[in-house]
Structures are given as structure tokens and as C-alpha cells.
Amino acid sequence: MSTLASVSGSRVVRRSPRAALWRRLRRNTLSLVALGVLLLLTAMAVLAPTLTPYDPDAPDAEHALQSPSLRHWLGTDIYGRDQLTRIVHASRIDLLVALGATAMALSTGVVLGAVAGYRGGWTDQLVMRAIDAVMAFPSFILAMGITAALGNNTLNVIAAIAITHVPIYARLIRGEMLRVREMEYAEAARTVGNRPRRIVFRHLLPNCVPPVIVQATLAMGFAVLTVAALSFIGLGIRPPMSEWGAMTAEGAGYIVSGEWWLFLFPGVAIMVTVLSFNLVGDTLRDLLDPRMRGL
Amino acid sequence: MTPLLDLRDVTVHFDTDEGTVQAVDGASLLVGAGEIVGLVGESGSGKSVTALAILRLIRPPGRIVAGAIEFDGRDLLQASEDEMRRIRGSQISMVFQSPRTSLNPVIPVGRQIERLLRVHAGLDGGGARRRALAMLAEAGIAEPERRAAQYPHQLSGGMCQRVMIAMALAASPRLLIADEPTTGLDVSIAAQILDLLRDLGRRTGAAILLITHDLGVVAGICDRVAVMHAGQIVESAGVHRLFKQPAHPYTRGLLRSVPRLDRDFTMEPIAGAVPSLLDPPPGCRFAPRCALAMDACTACRPPIVAVAPGHSVACLAVEGARR
Numbered sequence: 001m002s003t004l005a006s007v008s009g010s011r012v013v014r015r016s017p018r019a020a021l022w023r024r025l026r027r028n029t030l031s032l033v034a035l036g037v038l039l040l041l042t043a044m045a046v047l048a049p050t051l052t053p054y055d056p057d058a059p060d061a062e063h064a065l066q067s068p069s070l071r072h073w074l075g076t077d078i079y080g081r082d083q084l085t086r087i088v089h090a091s092r093i094d095l096l097v098a099l100g101a102t103a104m105a106l107s108t109g110v111v112l113g114a115v116a117g118y119r120g121g122w123t124d125q126l127v128m129r130a131i132d133a134v135m136a137f138p139s140f141i142l143a144m145g146i147t148a149a150l151g152n153n154t155l156n157v158i159a160a161i162a163i164t165h166v167p168i169y170a171r172l173i174r175g176e177m178l179r180v181r182e183m184e185y186a187e188a189a190r191t192v193g194n195r196p197r198r199i200v201f202r203h204l205l206p207n208c209v210p211p212v213i214v215q216a217t218l219a220m221g222f223a224v225l226t227v228a229a230l231s232f233i234g235l236g237i238r239p240p241m242s243e244w245g246a247m248t249a250e251g252a253g254y255i256v257s258g259e260w261w262l263f264l265f266p267g268v269a270i271m272v273t274v275l276s277f278n279l280v281g282d283t284l285r286d287l288l289d290p291r292m293r294g295l
Numbered sequence: 296m297t298p299l300l301d302l303r304d305v306t307v308h309f310d311t312d313e314g315t316v317q318a319v320d321g322a323s324l325l326v327g328a329g330e331i332v333g334l335v336g337e338s339g340s341g342k343s344v345t346a347l348a349i350l351r352l353i354r355p356p357g358r359i360v361a362g363a364i365e366f367d368g369r370d371l372l373q374a375s376e377d378e379m380r381r382i383r384g385s386q387i388s389m390v391f392q393s394p395r396t397s398l399n400p401v402i403p404v405g406r407q408i409e410r411l412l413r414v415h416a417g418l419d420g421g422g423a424r425r426r427a428l429a430m431l432a433e434a435g436i437a438e439p440e441r442r443a444a445q446y447p448h449q450l451s452g453g454m455c456q457r458v459m460i461a462m463a464l465a466a467s468p469r470l471l472i473a474d475e476p477t478t479g480l481d482v483s484i485a486a487q488i489l490d491l492l493r494d495l496g497r498r499t500g501a502a503i504l505l506i507t508h509d510l511g512v513v514a515g516i517c518d519r520v521a522v523m524h525a526g527q528i529v530e531s532a533g534v535h536r537l538f539k540q541p542a543h544p545y546t547r548g549l550l551r552s553v554p555r556l557d558r559d560f561t562m563e564p565i566a567g568a569v570p571s572l573l574d575p576p577p578g579c580r581f582a583p584r585c586a587l588a589m590d591a592c593t594a595c596r597p598p599i600v601a602v603a604p605g606h607s608v609a610c611l612a613v614e615g616a617r618r
Contacts, residue, residue, distance in 0.1 A: 184393060184397040185396065185397055185398055185400070187352075187391070188389075188391060188397045190352055190383070191350055191352060191384065191388065191389040192383055192384030192388060192389075192411050192414070193379075193380040193381060193382065193385065193414065194384075194414065195380065202410070203399055203402075206399075206402065207399070207400065207401050209401075
């Protein structure tokens with residue numbers, strides 16, 4: 001009856017694209033869980049100081065190297081700091097770096113790619129050859145080099161990761177721009193006297209968004225991985241600030257002596273976070289596939 | 296009749312790897328204020344290129360190599376890019392042949408009109424919105440408020456074309472170029488769209504340059520017609536005169552190739568295809584397909600001569616017959 005009523009009404013009820021997206025996301029349990037994990041992580045990062053009774057950085061020599069217990073769910077490290085507290089606080093820095101790096105890379109890469117793709121010619125050559133030069137370096141080595149040269153404070157780590165990610169967005173947007181600039185609505189936008197800048201950023205760029213969302217989500221995972229790896233080898237976030245990679249590195253020294261919780265839990269945190277970003281990214285890719293649109 | 300648009304010997308070339316394609320060759324065309332002029336020809340005859348040339352939107356490798364395009368007393372080919380930008384959309388606007396793909400898929404249609412009005416009519420948000428809704432209503436769109444908030448894929452093809460027309464006329468242009476505006480629409484919708492073009496054109500005082508390959512469309516709404524073949528305008532006349540007394544062999548061929556029920560005659564397609572515009576031979580470009588072709592036809596380009604007031608033809612055979 002309810003379907004009958006909605007069809008027989010004078011107005012057909014149309015789902016908004018967003019509602020349709022949500023409806024299809026709901027069918028995919030695994031990515032829904034991943035999305036939940038990401039939301040939980042975000043909440044954790046925001047609420048960090050209120051979640052545990054301990055200070056993440058204050059040493060407590062009496063309780064050093066305790067195995068997981070009811071008092072310290074994930075155990076304590078050599079200075080007696082609560083592991084859970086440190087992992088929770090570390091999510092702040094890891095997510096901040098990932099978000100900051102992605103935002104920086106996205107804004108730079110999108111502008112470069114859009115201008116190169118729309119204008120073509122020597123502008124395109126210049127921008128894309130510069131991008132190729134960046135890509136010629138293995139991205140991790142490049143990030144290492146940048147933080148080693150500039151000093152490894154948080155901002156430099158963000159910048160280093162951002163620089164290695166710029167090519168991803170620039171190439172993606174350039175390709176999209178090459179496609180949409182030949183569309184008839186691009187021609188139509190020209191016939192009504194829009195300036196090129198307006199055509200690119202107001203008319204064409206919105207048509208390039210879906211693949212960028214996918215790429216940005218996947219790149220967030222990579223960024224978490226990179227900051228952890230940089231910190232692991234001592235070129236990322238510096239102690240005493242808690243960071244998952246740095247904590248894993250510290251814990252690695254205790255594998256032989258049996259304090260397994262020190263490297264396991266931060267490692268798991270990295271894995272779960274990166275996996276979640278990848279799962280959500282993959283699902284978004286499926287959902288935003290142009291062939292599936294309008295279903 | 297005051298001339299609004301005066302094309303004189305406009306020539307457009309495209310430089311390709313194989314050579315220079317002479318897409319439009321010395322096209323001259325006159326559009327009076329408020330007049331509806333049809334530009335007819337087969338696919339590839341240079342009609343759309345002519346339209347883009349008027350807006351000076353020919354992109355490399357194409358370029359306008361010669362001629363003058365006088366609009367409202369000034370030569371558009373001499374205007375700066377900034378001046379052209381102000382003219383596009385506000386003085387001269389264009390409707391395309393595939394309305395669905397000519398509207399931006401990610402912007403609600405109402406907002407697309409509003410943006411145009413903000414750029415050209417200098418309206419603020421509220422004013423632009425009111426005017427956009429009024430234009431949609433004028434273009435025959437029911438429930439304009441609801442439609443304005445929708446995206447192109449939520450509208451039918453005919454409705455998209457109405458939106459395009461509303462947008463094209465929103466800034467009250469003096470000239471509207473309609474490039475095959477009814478292609479891809481079914482016949483009854485096409486007829487409505489043509490009616491709408493004519494009515495709105497008349498009401499807003501805009502002249503219309505209607506580009507089409509459909510002679511039925513021309514007969515329906517045009518005042519005058521120019522016939523284009525292989526980048527050249529071969530004949531132009533008032534619409535009644537052209538249908539009654541076509542002079543150029545190509546025009547006659549076109550008219551004979553239209554199926555008719557009311558008269559007993561067989562449909563005759565024109566032999567051959569539009570010749571390659573890559574380094575075409577001198578002389579009449581229709582000569583290889585023409586039954587009346589003489590030796591002189593391949594030697595030099597036939598001059599455009601007036602056979603009657605307002606009726607001019609570029610054909611040696613016609614000229615010879617009159618002597």
C-alpha cells in the first residue's frame with residue numbers, strides 16, 4: 001500500500017543522490033564497519049583527554065613495563081606510561097597529519113592539475129614535467145629527505161607527506177579536466193562569456209569531484225602509514241609526543257624480552273586505521289563509478 | 296530592415312596534419328534585427344563552424360583567416376577578448392543541439408541561469424533568482440520553482456532544451472544562434488520548441504540564426520534562408536522564394552530529397568557526398584555532384600549574383616541561363 005500511495009501521488013518521490021549513496025553503502029557491511037571505525041577514531045582523537053585517567057607523557061617509574069591488566073588495559077611502557085592513553089593521544093597526531101597532508105596535497109594538486117589540463121600546451125608541459133620529477137623519487141625516500149633536511153617537527157612532516165601526494169591529485173584532475181573540457185557544457189559555458197578561471201573552477205571542477213573523493217580517502221590511509229613509518233625510523237614525530245609508529249619502534253626493542261604489548265597494540269592501531277581508510281575508499285570507488293550513477 | 300549581423304567573406308581554416316581544411320570559405324550572410332534566418336546544409340558543410348566563428352570561439356587548430364563579422368555596427372574580429380566575453384551571452388547567445396549534455400550535470404538548472412544573469416545582467420542573488428524563474432516560466436516550464444532546483448538528468452530532453460532557451464534569452468540578447476535545436480527531440484516536442492523559439496524571439500526582439508539540416512524546420516519558422524554547401528554559401532533568399540523558385544542546383548537537389556506526401560513525385564537524393572575540404576579544387580565545390588556542371592565550373596569560383604531582389608546565387612549555370 002505504501003508503494004502504491006507514493007506512486008499515485010501527483011509528485012514522484014525522488015531520492016537525493018546522497019540518500020541513494022547512503023542506501024547502497026548500507027548494504028556493504030564490511031565498509032560500514034570500516035566507516036564506523038573511522039568515526040570512532042575521530043571521536044577518540046577529539047575526546048582524548050577525557051577518555052582515560054592517565055597523562056600520556058608523565059612517567060610513573062613504579063608501574064613500568066606492566067602487562068595488560070584492569071588498571072592498564074594495554075599495559076605500560078618502560079617509563080610506566082599507560083599504553084592505552086598514549087595510543088588514544090597518538091590518534092590525534094596521526095589523524096591530524098593525515099588530514100593536514102591530504103588537505104594540502106589536494107588543494108595544490110587540484111589547482112595544478114586543473115590549470116594544466118584545461119590550458120594544455122606549454123603550461124601543461126611545465127606542470128606535468130615538474131610533477132614527473134617529483135614522482136621520479138620513491139615517495140618515502142623523498143618524504144625522508146624532506147624531513148631530514150627541514151627538521152622533523154609536525155608541520156614539516158605534514159608538508160613532506162603533502163609534497164609526495166601532490167602528483168596523485170594533479171594527474172588525476174588533469175585527466176578529468178582533459179575529459180570535461182571537451183564536453184558540450186564546457187563549450188556552452190564559453191559561449192556565455194565566462195572567464196577561463198570561472199569555467200575551470202565553477203563549471204568544470206565540480207564534475208571531477210567523485211574520483212578525487214575516492215583518491216583522497218585512500219591517500220589518507222597512505223598518509224597514516226607514511227607518518228608512522230617516518231616516526232618508526234626517527235624522522236617523523238619525535239618523542240615524547242606519542243605517535244603510533246614511534247611507539248611501535250620503541251616496542252620493537254622489547255620483542256625479545258617478552259613485553260609483547262608494547263609493539264603489538266600501536267601496530268594494530270596503524271593497521272586498523274589504514275585498513276579502514278582503504279575499505280571505505282574502495283567502496284566509495286564502487287559507489288561513485290559513473291556507470292553505477294543514477295541507479 | 297536594419298542589419299544586425301553582417302558576415303562578409305568569412306573564411307575559417309583548420310590546420311591539420313594532412314593539410315589545411317577550408318571549413319568555411321568566404322561565407323557572407325546578413326541577419327536583420329528581429330529576423331529569423333535559417334542556415335541550411337548537409338552535415339559537415341560548415342554551419343556550426345560559422346556559428347562558432349560569429350562568437351569567435353573557434354579553437355586551435357582552427358582560425359578565422361579572413362573576412363569581417365559586423366555585429367551592431369562593429370567588427371567582432373577586431374574586438375578584444377574582454378569585449379567578446381561581454382558580448383557572448385548578453386548580446387549574442389547560443390542554443391546547442393544536445394540540450395542534455397549542454398547543461399552542466401552537477402549544477403541545478405535554475406542556478407545555471409542565475410549564474411549567467413549575475414555575470415551579464417549584474418543582478419544580485421534574489422533578483423537573478425526571480426528573473427531565472429520568470430524565464431523558465433516563459434519558456435513553458437510548469438512548476439518552475441521545483442524544476443529550477445533539479446539537475447539536468449532529472450529533466451526530459453525537451454525540458455532541457457526549454458531550459459537552454461530560457462538561459463539563452465535570459466540576458467535579452469539581440470541575436471540567438473540556435474544550432475540544430477531540435478535534433479534528438481521527437482517531432483511533437485521539436486514543433487513545440489520551434490514555436491517557443493519563434494514566440495520568444497518575437498517577444499524579446501531577438502534575431503535568430505537557426506542552423507539546421509531540416510528544410511521542414513526552415514519552412515516552419517524562418518523569414519530568410521541561406522544554403523550552405525562545403526563551406527560556401529551558395530544561395531540565399533526569402534523563405535517563400537527559396538521554396539518556390541530555388542535557383543542553385545544544390546538547393547533544388549535538397550528540396551527534391553525531402554519526402555512529400557501531397558505531391559506525386561519521387562524522392563531524389565543528391566549524388567555524391569560533401570567533397571573533402573582538404574585543399575579543395577578551385578571552382579564550384581558542387582560541380583562534381585552537379586548535373587549542370589560545365590567546364591567553366593571547375594575553373595574558378597562562381598561569383599555570387601543577385602537573380603532577384605533579396606535572392607542571390609553562386610552558380611554559373613544559373614547566371615548563364617539568365618543571359
